[in-house]
Amino acid sequence: MTAPTEGPEKAQTEQKSPPTSAAERAAPASSRAADFGIDTTAKSTGEAIRGYLVSLRSGDLGALPALLGLLALFVLFTALAPDTFPSLLNLANLLQQGAGQTIIAMGLVFVLLTGEIDLAAGTASGLTASVMALHLVSNGNLLGAMGTPVFLLFAVVIVVAIVLAVLLKIWAGAIASAGALLLLVIGFPPNPWLEMLLAVLVGVVIGCLTGFLVAKVGMPSFVVTLALFIAWQGVILQLIGDGGTLGLRDPVIAAVANGNLSTLGSWILFVVAAGGYAAVMLNRQVSRRKLGLVAQPTGLVLIKTIAVVVLAAVATYLLTVNRSPGQLPISGVPYVVPLVLVLLVAGTYVLDRTRFGRHVYAVGGNREAARRAGIDVVRIRAAVFVISTAFAAIGAIVYSSKVGSVSPSAGGGNTLLFAVGGAVIGGTSLFGGRGRISNAVIGGAVLAMVNNGLGLLGQPASVVFLVNGIVLLLAAGVDVLSRRRSAVAGR
Numbered sequence: 001m002t003a004p005t006e007g008p009e010k011a012q013t014e015q016k017s018p019p020t021s022a023a024e025r026a027a028p029a030s031s032r033a034a035d036f037g038i039d040t041t042a043k044s045t046g047e048a049i050r051g052y053l054v055s056l057r058s059g060d061l062g063a064l065p066a067l068l069g070l071l072a073l074f075v076l077f078t079a080l081a082p083d084t085f086p087s088l089l090n091l092a093n094l095l096q097q098g099a100g101q102t103i104i105a106m107g108l109v110f111v112l113l114t115g116e117i118d119l120a121a122g123t124a125s126g127l128t129a130s131v132m133a134l135h136l137v138s139n140g141n142l143l144g145a146m147g148t149p150v151f152l153l154f155a156v157v158i159v160v161a162i163v164l165a166v167l168l169k170i171w172a173g174a175i176a177s178a179g180a181l182l183l184l185v186i187g188f189p190p191n192p193w194l195e196m197l198l199a200v201l202v203g204v205v206i207g208c209l210t211g212f213l214v215a216k217v218g219m220p221s222f223v224v225t226l227a228l229f230i231a232w233q234g235v236i237l238q239l240i241g242d243g244g245t246l247g248l249r250d251p252v253i254a255a256v257a258n259g260n261l262s263t264l265g266s267w268i269l270f271v272v273a274a275g276g277y278a279a280v281m282l283n284r285q286v287s288r289r290k291l292g293l294v295a296q297p298t299g300l301v302l303i304k305t306i307a308v309v310v311l312a313a314v315a316t317y318l319l320t321v322n323r324s325p326g327q328l329p330i331s332g333v334p335y336v337v338p339l340v341l342v343l344l345v346a347g348t349y350v351l352d353r354t355r356f357g358r359h360v361y362a363v364g365g366n367r368e369a370a371r372r373a374g375i376d377v378v379r380i381r382a383a384v385f386v387i388s389t390a391f392a393a394i395g396a397i398v399y400s401s402k403v404g405s406v407s408p409s410a411g412g413g414n415t416l417l418f419a420v421g422g423a424v425i426g427g428t429s430l431f432g433g434r435g436r437i438s439n440a441v442i443g444g445a446v447l448a449m450v451n452n453g454l455g456l457l458g459q460p461a462s463v464v465f466l467v468n469g470i471v472l473l474l475a476a477g478v479d480v481l482s483r484r485r486s487a488v489a490g491r
Helices: 008-016 029-035 045-057 064-080 088-113 121-137 142-146 148-167 171-186 192-216 221-240 251-258 263-290 298-319 336-353 355-365 367-372 377-403 415-425 437-456 461-489
Strands: none
Touching: 064 437, 064 461, 088 121, 088 251, 088 298, 088 336, 088 355, 088 377, 088 415, 088 437, 121 142, 121 192, 121 221, 121 377, 121 415, 142 148, 148 171, 148 192, 171 192, 171 377, 192 221, 192 251, 192 377, 251 336, 251 377, 263 298, 263 336, 336 355, 336 377, 336 437, 355 367, 355 377, 367 377, 377 415, 415 437, 415 461, 437 461
């Protein structure tokens, strides 16, 4: 009898078996990747450009509309107010004016990516600013400033937040809330750094409460955050008093939004930021090519990197020029710039390079599919609210520093609307699953430029509100149309 021939199934099995010998393990990564059906074809410049155009036609616009709008607004306001708008003093002031709301918008991106909304981010930021200011003006005596009943209730709320964070397995939130309780109970003399830390920790406490109600209890985020928007406004009134104002006269807190780096410090920031960006981009390019993965053309990556570095160098040079109209010189990059950059880098890293970030996008894309894939959807949905209110507290520190005081209207009014608007205008989808932290920075710049330019032109508040509303409506319309286009294209 002849031996049976080996069937095609066995041959395929042998071809797909993992490398076991030293020679097989040393084989090029591209050949091993091909065994698993990974596309290892490097793109040419033409292919990369055509691919980008296809993405645009398919509805994946990203931040392009906001960038084009930003450029158009700059040209428009420069033409209408050539003596004031493009001046170095005004451009630096524009960065400082919009930083607080932009930071709040950066935190809201995490919530929007999961398909939720946080309407309480504005008044939550105002509450954290109120606690910070109250501690400062009362010389560290929060018990005397709040009164015993309110102080004890505040401590109980923090304890509840710790318990809820533990139940949700948000360990960072539990530790931060415990830190807030420790600072509250032990007390400390007026110290700007500890007071700003207390504000951020109180923001985490608020986020734990909100996240539990939305993710664990299952209440709609719109209803929960709308109710908390009103509730936190009442707490602010209780702490400050109707018609009262708490001044922030500490030089460290005042410098957060009004101070500038030295000329040397500005150039050091440029070297660190631009050098870090170039290193990351080039390292990613080399790594992808070494692993045999699809990579953009090296020439195109170099052009993009050089363009960013050159723009950063020009901006740094202009900001180090004396921009004061008087005798006292004013120069250097505002402190809010490195603050926003640090938050931008940290947020981008979390969303792009961590498992948590991938889970955030997964939950926003399809919550049920994410649950079936083993993702702890409840924990992810709660955690984004913790991040949002922590960012809101940082934004509160910045905008309170800019105005130099905290009033009962802190965080109310337009703060939340502009923060949500900044995230949406920059390209973050209100339907979840699509957006980046950088979108909030771009959208915040658009709104800051609109408000600044219309203010320089002497337009009344009615016109400012009308234009902001139209801009936000256009951004929402672009989001809907791009999603519809993506659905048609099957993306």
